[in-house]
Amino acid sequence: MNNTVPTNIIRFLIVFLVQVWIFKHITFSFGGFVFIHFLIYPMAILLMPIKTPRSLVLGLAFVLGLMIDMSYDSVGVHTGALVFTAYIRNVIIAFLEPYEGYNIDDVPTIKNMGIGWFISYLSVGLLLHIFLYFSLEAFSFVFIFEIFLNTISSFIVTFIVILISQFIFRTKY
Amino acid sequence: MYNVIQLFAKFGTHILFVVLEVICFYLIINYNQSQKEIFINSSNIYSAKIGEQKAILSNFANLKRVNDSLMRENANLIENLILIEYASDNIPNPDSIYNPYSLIPATICNSTINLRNNHITLCKGSREGIKPDMGVISSSKGIIGIVRSSSSNFAHVMTLLHSQTKISCGIKSRKGHGSLVWKDTDPLRMTLESVPKHEIIAVGDTIITSGFSTMFPRGILVGKIENFKIMSGSNNYNITIKLFNDLTNVKYAYVVQNRYGSEQLNLEKEITK
Numbered sequence: 168m169n170n171t172v173p174t175n176i177i178r179f180l181i182v183f184l185v186q187v188w189i190f191k192h193i194t195f196s197f198g199g200f201v202f203i204h205f206l207i208y209p210m211a212i213l214l215m216p217i218k219t220p221r222s223l224v225l226g227l228a229f230v231l232g233l234m235i236d237m238s239y240d241s242v243g244v245h246t247g248a249l250v251f252t253a254y255i256r257n258v259i260i261a262f263l264e265p266y267e268g269y270n271i272d273d274v275p276t277i278k279n280m281g282i283g284w285f286i287s288y289l290s291v292g293l294l295l296h297i298f299l300y301f302s303l304e305a306f307s308f309v310f311i312f313e314i315f316l317n318t319i320s321s322f323i324v325t326f327i328v329i330l331i332s333q334f335i336f337r338t339k340y
Numbered sequence: 341m342y343n344v345i346q347l348f349a350k351f352g353t354h355i356l357f358v359v360l361e362v363i364c365f366y367l368i369i370n371y372n373q374s375q376k377e378i379f380i381n382s383s384n385i386y387s388a389k390i391g392e393q394k395a396i397l398s399n400f401a402n403l404k405r406v407n408d409s410l411m412r413e414n415a416n417l418i419e420n421l422i423l424i425e426y427a428s429d430n431i432p433n434p435d436s437i438y439n440p441y442s443l444i445p446a447t448i449c450n451s452t453i454n455l456r457n458n459h460i461t462l463c464k465g466s467r468e469g470i471k472p473d474m475g476v477i478s479s480s481k482g483i484i485g486i487v488r489s490s491s492s493n494f495a496h497v498m499t500l501l502h503s504q505t506k507i508s509c510g511i512k513s514r515k516g517h518g519s520l521v522w523k524d525t526d527p528l529r530m531t532l533e534s535v536p537k538h539e540i541i542a543v544g545d546t547i548i549t550s551g552f553s554t555m556f557p558r559g560i561l562v563g564k565i566e567n568f569k570i571m572s573g574s575n576n577y578n579i580t581i582k583l584f585n586d587l588t589n590v591k592y593a594y595v596v597q598n599r600y601g602s603e604q605l606n607l608e609k610e611i612t613k
Contacts, residue, residue: 221353229360236367243367244375250364254357303368306375307382 171216171274174338182211183231187238190328204321208235208245209296210329212253213289214338217273221257228253241304248300252292259291277333285333290326297322411445414479415594419443422557440601441557443477443594444468449494453527453588458501460485462593465493475555475596482585483507483549483560484593495595499587501527509562510550511541517550520562520581527588529566532579537570539577547581554601 190205212228232246239245260275263284277285298318305314348355369379423439444464451460464470476484476497485499486507498505501522509532510517516539518532532547545565551558561584568579598604 222356225353225356225360229363232364242371243364243369244372247361247364247368250357250360254353303375306368306378 171272175211175215178214178338179211179227179231182208183234186235191238202317202321203324204317205328206297206300206321206325207328207332209249209252209293210332212249213256213292214275217260217269217275218271221254224253224256225250244303245300247303248296251299252296255295256292259288263288274338276338278337286330289329290322293326293329294318294322297325408445411479411592411594415443415445418477418594422559440599442597442599444470444597446470446495446593446595448591448593451499451590453501456525457503458499458587459488460497460499460590460593462487462495462497462595463493464595465495466490467492469597470495470595473555473601474598475553476593477556477560477596478585478590479592479594480585481561482583483556483562484585484587484590486555487595497593500530500583501587507556508550508552509547510558511535511539511565512546512548514541514545515539516541517552518576518579520547528583528586530563530581530583532565532581533576535577535579537575537577541565541568541577541579543567554598554604556596557598 186206186208190207193205195203208231211231212224215224215227228249229246232249235245235249236242260269265284273279275285275288280288298314301314301317301321302308308314368375370376419439419442422441446462446464446468449461449463452458462470462476470487470490472487472489474487476487478484483500485497485502485505487495488498489496500507500520503522505520505522507520508517509520516535518535521531521533523531535541543565547562547564549556549558549560549562563581563583566580566582568577570576571578
């Protein structure tokens with residue numbers, strides 16, 4: 168319990184730095200208009216302890232989104248998507264609630280909640296985030312086809328990256 | 341106040357979410373060029389659509405006012421026409437105040453057409469300046485009748501289709517004049533009487549008002565000659581005239597106000613005394 172806050176702060180910063188220093192520069196494109204982006208930063212929000220106050224999650228999502236946006240030079244796009252993800256997080260958690268309910272110090276990790284729970288939680292949260300991100304980037308549903316293509320391709324690679332990171336760094340909190 | 345705090349305690353995170361998203365959208369729209377353009381374009385499309393609907397509605401609501409102003413404009417144009425007619429006859433006077441005739445536009449409330457003596461009712465009365473013995477003309481061409489009586493908001497008009505109608509008319513670009521009466525029951529045809537038979541007339545000649553009465557200015561178009569004959573033993577033509585205007589479906593009328601009419605009538609009355 169007493170390690171939760173430092174762990175989350177460190178993860179928050181590391182995720183930010185990794186996203187900005189490494190994954191920002193890795194984009195694939197094929198067919199001229201489909202781009203693969205690695206958007207791993209929702210991890211920092213999605214992996215917060217389950218009982219974190221919702222307004223705190225929202226505030227941190229806003230701050231992290233702004234930080235990402237500063238480096239991506241696309242003010243508000245990442246922020247809008249991430250704030251939505253932080254808001255919808257509790258809904259997903261409530262949806263996936265196991266029979267016996269959550270403990271006060273549960274964290275949404277593979278070790279704590281099991282791989283099935285984690286994969287469904289991560290995939291729903293990440294898919295919503297990436298879809299909203301590309302929607303906000305296009306800003307018009309005239310480009311609905313491109314939005315879907317980008318969402319699916321980026322979702323797959325990001326999901327794999329986050330899952331691998333979870334297997335490498337088996338954090339307890 | 342307590343309710344507000346309770347509301348925040350209950351829905352604080354939702355409100356925070358909405359506020360943050362609104363801030364995000366504000367930032368997106370203000371600091372990203374392509375999103376800004378899309379936003380401006382779509383909002384322009386929507387506001388244009390809304391403005392279009394609003395314009396349609398307000399146009400419909402304004403129809404009456406537009407119609408009134410158009411009638412007013414028409415009245416001015418007809419006044420100018422009368423003035424030109426005068427200028428071609430008399431020494432031209434550049435002062436428009438000289439124009440003795442002004443027109444009062446009015447709508448027709450009620451009318452009869454198939455009686456022997458037909459009347460119409462105008463929706464304007466003495467409050468607008470309509471007095472008895474004023475002439476009433478149609479909006480395009482043709483005359484309608486003479487005001488018989490007026491209340492404060494309505495005026496009763498004896499139409500041309502009346503057994504007592506007697507209007508002094510002349511023939512355009514020819515000499516001679518007579519009086520227009522309604523003898524048949526045909527609402528499109530009238531008779532011009534007492535044109536002396538030494539005048540030269542032809543079928544198709546245009547009949548205009550002569551301007552000898554104070555009711556109608558000279559030169560208002562009335563109709564054209566359909567045929568004419570001389571009764572045996574008579575000294576005058578009996579001319580059938582086809583009217584230009586159809587009195588069965590008029591909706592708007594102009595009442596002719598003669599500024600010097602009463603002066604002329606008073607003078608004539610003094611002489612006959």
